[in-house]
Structure formats: C-alpha cells, structure tokens
Amino acid sequence: MIGNDRIEVRKTHKLFVGGAFPRSESGRTYEATNSQGEFLANVAKASRKDARDAVLAARTGFNSWSKATAYNRGQVLYRIAEVMEGRKDQFISDIQDAEAVSAKKATNQTDQAIDRVLWYAGWADKYAQVLGNTNPVSGPFFNFSIPEPTGVVAAVAPADSSLLGLISVIAPIITSGNSVIVIASTASPIPAITLSECLATSDVIAGNINILTGDPAEIMPSLASHGDVNALDLTGITDPELQKALQIEAAGTVKRVRSAPVNPDWQATPSLSRLRAFTEVKTVWHPMGM
Amino acid sequence: MTFQYAPAPESTAIVNINSSNDLFINGEFTPGHGNPFKTINPATEEVLAEIAHANEEDVNAAVMAARKAYDKTWSKMSGRDRGKYLFRIARLIQERSRELAVLETLDNGKPIRESRDVDIPIAAAHFFYHAGWADKLEFAGYGDNPRPLGVVAQVIPWNFPLLMLAWKIAPALATGNTVVLKPAETTSLTALLFAEICQQADLPPGVVNIITGAGETGRMLVEHPDVNKVAFTGSTAVGQAIQRQIAGTHKRLTLELGGKAANIVFDDAPIDQAVEGIVNGIFFNQGHVCCAGSRLLLQESIAEQTIDSLKRRLVTLRLGDPLDKNTDIGAINSREQLDRIIDLTKSGEDEGAQRWSPDCVIPQKGFWFAPTVFTNVTQAHRIAREEIFGPVLSVLTFRTPDEAIEKANNTPYGLSAGIWTEKGSRILAMANKVRAGVVWANTFNRFDPTSPFGGYKESGFGREGGVQGLGAYLTSEETS
Numbered sequence: 001m002i003g004n005d006r007i008e009v010r011k012t013h014k015l016f017v018g019g020a021f022p023r024s025e026s027g028r029t030y031e032a033t034n035s036q037g038e039f040l041a042n043v044a045k046a047s048r049k050d051a052r053d054a055v056l057a058a059r060t061g062f063n064s065w066s067k068a069t070a071y072n073r074g075q076v077l078y079r080i081a082e083v084m085e086g087r088k089d090q091f092i093s094d095i096q097d098a099e100a101v102s103a104k105k106a107t108n109q110t111d112q113a114i115d116r117v118l119w120y121a122g123w124a125d126k127y128a129q130v131l132g133n134t135n136p137v138s139g140p141f142f143n144f145s146i147p148e149p150t151g152v153v154a155a156v157a158p159a160d161s162s163l164l165g166l167i168s169v170i171a172p173i174i175t176s177g178n179s180v181i182v183i184a185s186t187a188s189p190i191p192a193i194t195l196s197e198c199l200a201t202s203d204v205i206a207g208n209i210n211i212l213t214g215d216p217a218e219i220m221p222s223l224a225s226h227g228d229v230n231a232l233d234l235t236g237i238t239d240p241e242l243q244k245a246l247q248i249e250a251a252g253t254v255k256r257v258r259s260a261p262v263n264p265d266w267q268a269t270p271s272l273s274r275l276r277a278f279t280e281v282k283t284v285w286h287p288m289g290m
Numbered sequence: 291m292t293f294q295y296a297p298a299p300e301s302t303a304i305v306n307i308n309s310s311n312d313l314f315i316n317g318e319f320t321p322g323h324g325n326p327f328k329t330i331n332p333a334t335e336e337v338l339a340e341i342a343h344a345n346e347e348d349v350n351a352a353v354m355a356a357r358k359a360y361d362k363t364w365s366k367m368s369g370r371d372r373g374k375y376l377f378r379i380a381r382l383i384q385e386r387s388r389e390l391a392v393l394e395t396l397d398n399g400k401p402i403r404e405s406r407d408v409d410i411p412i413a414a415a416h417f418f419y420h421a422g423w424a425d426k427l428e429f430a431g432y433g434d435n436p437r438p439l440g441v442v443a444q445v446i447p448w449n450f451p452l453l454m455l456a457w458k459i460a461p462a463l464a465t466g467n468t469v470v471l472k473p474a475e476t477t478s479l480t481a482l483l484f485a486e487i488c489q490q491a492d493l494p495p496g497v498v499n500i501i502t503g504a505g506e507t508g509r510m511l512v513e514h515p516d517v518n519k520v521a522f523t524g525s526t527a528v529g530q531a532i533q534r535q536i537a538g539t540h541k542r543l544t545l546e547l548g549g550k551a552a553n554i555v556f557d558d559a560p561i562d563q564a565v566e567g568i569v570n571g572i573f574f575n576q577g578h579v580c581c582a583g584s585r586l587l588l589q590e591s592i593a594e595q596t597i598d599s600l601k602r603r604l605v606t607l608r609l610g611d612p613l614d615k616n617t618d619i620g621a622i623n624s625r626e627q628l629d630r631i632i633d634l635t636k637s638g639e640d641e642g643a644q645r646w647s648p649d650c651v652i653p654q655k656g657f658w659f660a661p662t663v664f665t666n667v668t669q670a671h672r673i674a675r676e677e678i679f680g681p682v683l684s685v686l687t688f689r690t691p692d693e694a695i696e697k698a699n700n701t702p703y704g705l706s707a708g709i710w711t712e713k714g715s716r717i718l719a720m721a722n723k724v725r726a727g728v729v730w731a732n733t734f735n736r737f738d739p740t741s742p743f744g745g746y747k748e749s750g751f752g753r754e755g756g757v758q759g760l761g762a763y764l765t766s767e768e769t770s
Contacts (some may be wrong), residue, residue, distance in 0.1 A: 143738070168770060254751065268770065271766070271768050276761070280727060286733070287733050
C-alpha cells in the first residue's frame with residue numbers, strides 16, 4: 001500500500017504571542033531532542049525583544065481578560081480543557097517523544113493536565129468567595145475585601161513535567177484574571193507548542209497567555225526588570241544564582257515573586273497558594289447611615 | 291466677634307521618661323553596644339532621652355533570644371495560651387493608654403487628640419483581634435495545619451510608632467512566631483514602654499525583643515541569617531533595598547511602602563462631607579501617612595467651589611502644641627522630614643503650581659509646616675508624583691470618570707484611594723477600577739484590625755490586619 005509511504009507535512013514550531021504564532025524576531029532556533037538526544041524539531045529561540053513584545057501583548061490581554069466576568073473566565077478555561085481533550089493523542093505522543101516515558105505515563109500526564117485545567121475552571125467564580133470576605137469593623141461602615149488579579153505575570157514552567165507542570169503554572173495565573181508570559185520547558189518544548197495551538201482555538205483572549213520557547217537564563221532577566229511586569233513565577237528556575245539574580249531585578253518595581261518550589265509534586269491536588277500568589281486583596285469601605 | 295481658645299494642654303505628669311534607655315532582649319533591659327543617640331520632642335527640640343544603639347553583637351543577641359524562645363517556648367505553647375498573653379497585652383495597653391498617648395505625642399509630635407483617640411485604642415484593638423485568632427488558625431483558610439515561620443524581623447516607621455508596632459507584633463505572636471522589632475530612630479519611646487508591658491504581662495523572655503537604632507541596625511537585623519521572615523513598613527526605596535538584600539534566601543517578605551493616593555470628588559458629592567474627608571485625608575497626622583489622600587482630583591464643574599470651601603475649612607485648623615487637646619496639626623517629626631517637605635513644596639512653586647496656606651502662627655521652636663494646598667497642578671509636577679509625607683495637598687481636575695481613573699492610576703504607587711459621590715453604582719465601578727489596596731468611599735483614613743491594609747504595585751505586597759494578614763506569618767504544606 002503506497003498510503004503508508006506518504007511523506008508527512010512537518011510543522012514549524014513557533015512562539016505564541018498576542019494570539020499569533022510568530023517566529024523569533026531574532027530568526028534563531030534551537031534543536032529540541034528526545035531524551036536520547038535524537039532530533040525532534042527546530043524550535044524558535046525567543047530573544048529579549050520577543051519577551052518585550054510578549055509583555056506588550058500580555059498587558060493588552062490583561063486589560064480585556066481582567067474585565068471578563070468570573071463566569072466567562074470559567075467558560076474559557078472549560079473550553080481549553082475541551083479542546084485539549086480533542087488533541088489528547090498528540091499530547092501523549094509529544095510527551096512520549098520529549099520525556100521518553102511510557103505511553104501509560106504520558107497518558108496519565110495528559111489526563112491530569114486536562115483535569116487540572118478543569119479544576120481551575122471551576123475556581124474562576126469561587127476563589128473570590130474563598131479568599132475574600134466582609135470585615136466586621138468597629139464602626140458604622142460596610143467593609144469588604146476581594147482578591148483581584150495582579151496584572152502581567154512572567155513565569156517559568158518546570159523543566160521536567162512538560163505539560164502538567166506547564167498547565168499547573170499557567171492555569172492559576174489566568175484563572176483570577178492575570179495575563180501570563182510563560183517560558184516552556186527548554187528541554188521539552190513541543191507539548192507547550194501543541195498547547196498553544198489549543199489555546200489559539202479556545203476563545204482565549206489574544207495576549208492573555210503567551211508561550212515562549214528558549215532559554216530562561218537569557219529571557220527572564222529582561223522580564224524581571226521590565227516595568228510593566230507585575231509578578232514573577234520562578235517555578236522552573238532551578239539554578240539558585242539565577243533565581244537570586246531575578247529576585248534582585250524584581251525589586252526595581254517591587255514585583256511579587258513566587259520562588260521555585262522544592263520537589264514539586266504535580267500529581268497532587270494543588271493548594272490555593274498559586275491563586276493567592278498572583279492576586280491582590282482590595283478592601284473597600286463605605287459608611288452606613290440613613 | 292471671634293472666639294478664642296484657651297490653652298488645654300494634656301498633663302505630662304503621667305509619663306516618666308528614663309534619661310537613658312536600654313535595649314529589650316530576652317525579657318530584660320540590656321545596655322546596647324553602639325553609640326547611644328538622643329531622641330527629641332519635635333515640637334520643642336528638647337532632648338527627651340538617650341536611646342541605646344544596637345550594634346551587630348546586640349542584633350545577634352536579640353535574634354538568638356528570639357530563636358531560643360521560639361524553639362523552647364512559643365512554638366510549643368497552645369494557641370489558647372498564646373492568645374491569653376495577647377489578651378493581657380491588649381488590656382495593659384488600655385490600662386496605660388493615657389501614658390502611651392502622651393509619650394507618643396511627646397516623641398512623635400502628633401496631636402494628643404490623635405494619639406489618644408486613634409493610635410493607642412487601635413493598637414489595643416489589634417492585640418484583642420489577634421488574641422482570638424491564636425487558637426483558631428486552622429479555620430483561617432491556610433490549610434489544615436498552618437504553622438509559624440520562626441523568628442520574624444520587623445522594622446517600622448515613625449509616623450504611627452505604637453500602632454505600627456501593634457500591626458506587626460500582634461499577628462506575629464498570634465501565629466506562633468517570635469519577634470525582633472526595630473522602631474524608627476526618632477520614635478523609640480513607646481516601643482520601649484511596650485517592652486515594659488511585655489514584662490508586666492509575664493510574656494516569656496525572648497518572644498518579643500526590641501532593639502533601637504538607625505538604618506544600619508535595621509539592615510543587620512534584616513540580613514541576619516537566622517531570621518525567617520521580614521516585615522517592613524517605610525519608604526519604597528528602603529523596601530526595594532530589603533527585597534534585594536534577602537534575594538536568594540528563604541526569608542519571607544511583606545512590604546508596606548509609600549503611596550500617592552488620589553482622593554476623587556465627583557460633582558454629585560456632598561461637598562461639606564467631602565471637604566471634611568479631604569482635610570482628614572491629607573492633614574491627619576501632619577500628612578505623615580503612607581495612605582494619605584495627597585492628590586485631590588476634583589471634577590471640573592465643582593472644583594472652584596470645593597477649593598473655596600476647603601480653604602475656609604483650613605483657616606479654622608489649629609496648628610501648635612501637640613499636647614493641646616484642641617490642636618489639629620502637630621509638629622513635623624524631624625528636621626530631616628521638614629527639609630524634604632520644604633524641598634518638594636519649593637519644586638511645586640518652581641514648576642508653576644499655585645501655593646496657598648492659611649495664616650497661622652508658627653511656633654518659634656520645633657519643626658512645623660503650615661497646611662498647604664497647591665492648585666494648577668499637572669500630573670508631571672513632582673508634587674503630583676512623589677510622596678511628600680507632609681501636610682501638602684496637590685489639586686488636579688478631571689471631567690469624566692474615565693479621566694479620573696486614568697489620573698488616579700497614573701502612579702507607580704497603589705496603596706489607597708478615596709471616592710466621593712452619592713451615586714452607588716459609580717462608587718462600585720470606581721472602586722473596581724482603581725488599582726489600590728484600600729478604597730475609602732465617602733470616608734477616608736479609616737483603620738480597623740479586621741480590615742486588611744496594604745498596597746498594589748510599588749506600594750508593597752502582603753496585607754496587615756484581617757484574615758488575609760495572617761497569611762504573612764504562616765506556612766502550610768505545599769505540594770507545588
């Protein structure tokens with residue numbers, strides 16, 4: 001049968017910025033390989049300029065996404081899970097290639113990643129009820145506190161869990177209304193690129209989620225010092241010196257920084273600490289009187 | 291016919307200031323090893339007392355005492371018992387409230403009316419509120435087993451000395467942490483009186499340590515390797531320096547920094563109430579308030595009328611002896627701060643804003659600054675961008691709600707904001723859009739221990755007060 005000899009059409013692996021799929025403005029790529037070192041694809045190597053462009057896109061995305069209703073944010077997150085479900089086979093094969101794990105493990109990671117999106121989708125219209133409250137102040141005032149999104153968050157996905165780890169970083173950031181620029185696992189970027197294709201068809205507002213591939217050590221310093229980035233999620237930064245350097249840069253505009261977790265367990269049900277880390281509590285007072 | 295006020299000074303007989311003061315380490319007053327410094331009454335420039343200056347050896351001793359108290363006593367004590375100590379402290383603050391109020395006014399320069407009615411009662415309230423949390427932390431939303439962090443380093447400013455101490459120490463102790471606190475160099479006295487209160491409460495030695503000194507002492511404390519958490523209230527510049535200092539460590543950090551709040555008045559606001567709120571917003575505590583409403587945004591159609599009312603009101607403010615119960619505006623806390631206010635107001639004039647102050651008699655001695663209003667201010671002026679931390683109001687105008695939001699948010703700060711309008715839907719929409727941690731609608735400068743306080747953006751991160759404030763002092767098992 002000649003059908004089996006068909007030459008496949010290969011994909012160009014690009015960045016995901018502002019809802020579009022640009023190549024790196026630098027024209028650079030790097031080789032993504034499997035764990036045996038065999039060539040998988042040439043992947044865009046994002047530059048500092050790409051990172052700055054992503055900040056611009058993320059700020060625009062934030063201005064719309066943060067105004068969306070909680071119900072609507074939940075709907076978009078559900079939609080991401082739905083579209084991911086349809087691409088399940090591709091994710092499994094991507095993860096198997098990238099991480100050299102069994103089909104069973106790759107399937108498990110994909111299932112968990114989709115379920116994690118679903119978990120956060122349900123939080124979109126609930127987290128403010130759990131993290132917010134009214135305050136019984138001593139006086140004739142109505143006083144309430146609500147969590148609001150921090151703004152633009154620059155994040156580094158973990159190196160070892162190319163889809164579940166990535167989703168576990170992105171989902172809590174956007175659930176509350178933030179925008180994110182996330183640097184995918186440098187060693188295993190391809191599942192992240194597949195994810196970006198799901199995002200592009202999931203009613204995600206352009207610029208709300210931006211995925212860069214490349215070297216965090218090159219890209220993150222410019223995001224850590226960027227005046228229009230509000231917070232850093234350093235989950236995937238394993239080099240203590242780089243983490244320290246980024247924390248120092250972050251002080252320039254008093255960014256919120258979530259440091260890299262120690263031995264993260266991506267399989268476990270998350271706590272609310274990620275949602276909390278990228279929200280600000282706003283307290284409103286109003287007098288009560290006739 | 292004009293009425294004259296007779297002087298009504300509060301007696302200072304109730305306070306007994308030691309001529310020289312030691313550090314409070316491990317439950318005892320201990321001499322410091324640095325060169326002592328003097329604290330003065332900013333209203334008279336008279337020396338009140340000599341204060342010990344903690345050097346590195348003293349910082350080490352204080353942190354070691356806090357560590358020992360944490361390991362041996364405080365982290366093992368039941369929440370119920372920790373709460374009882376906090377209740378004791380709260381009661382003792384109430385019992386000695388007049389003494390604390392007079393001492394605060396002497397050392398800080400703030401009117402006795404404010405130290406008596408605001409600073410001290412709210413400080414006591416913070417201890418009461420947190421006392422009740424000590425045995426209920428598993429209900430606070432930080433997981434089933436929230437745990438303390440360990441030794442907490444706290445550095446506080448001079449604008450609300452005892453109140454800021456209470457904001458820091460009460461939640462730290464309720465959650466099971468031990469404390470080393472450094473008060474501001476110019477306002478150590480009520481912190482040292484608080485140390486006496488800890489002794490009267492029989493608080494176990496080392497649970498609270500007070501070390502006095504200047505910036506260098508604070509830096510050594512923050513950098514001490516055996517500190518688990520740093521809580522700082524003060525300027526954004528120092529907050530940034532601390533954020534850099536602790537980079538690469540596992541220390542947790544909360545920062546409560548500067549502000550440049552917009553106080554937004556719409557054309558349908560009750561003008562007389564708004565004027566009271568504007569005055570309270572910027573002239574409370576001589577404007578030495580990080581959340582002060584220092585940028586007044588007036589809707590154009592009512593700008594002239596509101597400024598006229600404001601000026602009429604300011605003429606009635608009484609500036610002078612902080613111990614006088616009728617005083618509205620007390621002394622500026624230090625020569626250094628006065629110089630900064632003078633410099634920034636001069637820049638206001640140089641850049642073309644119009645300056646106005648009511649006629650008022652400025653005392654011969656001490657540090658004073660008349661309430662000042664600048665009109666014709668643009669967003670580019672330094673007085674519209676930089677925190678003055680003094681009784682200086684910059685007035686800008688707007689036409690539409692969108693323009694008001696644009697201007698209100700046009701600052702790197704995001705601590706507080708005020709909104710004045712009779713329209714409920716507009717209040718909620720504005721409160722939603724303004725990027726600030728505390729929004730006062732048809733009121734201003736209200737504080738309560740149940741109500742979280744803290745900033746967005748460069749005004750810092752973390753909250754103090756309320757259930758959210760507990761999070762700064764707790765950790766729980768996290769899987770990722």
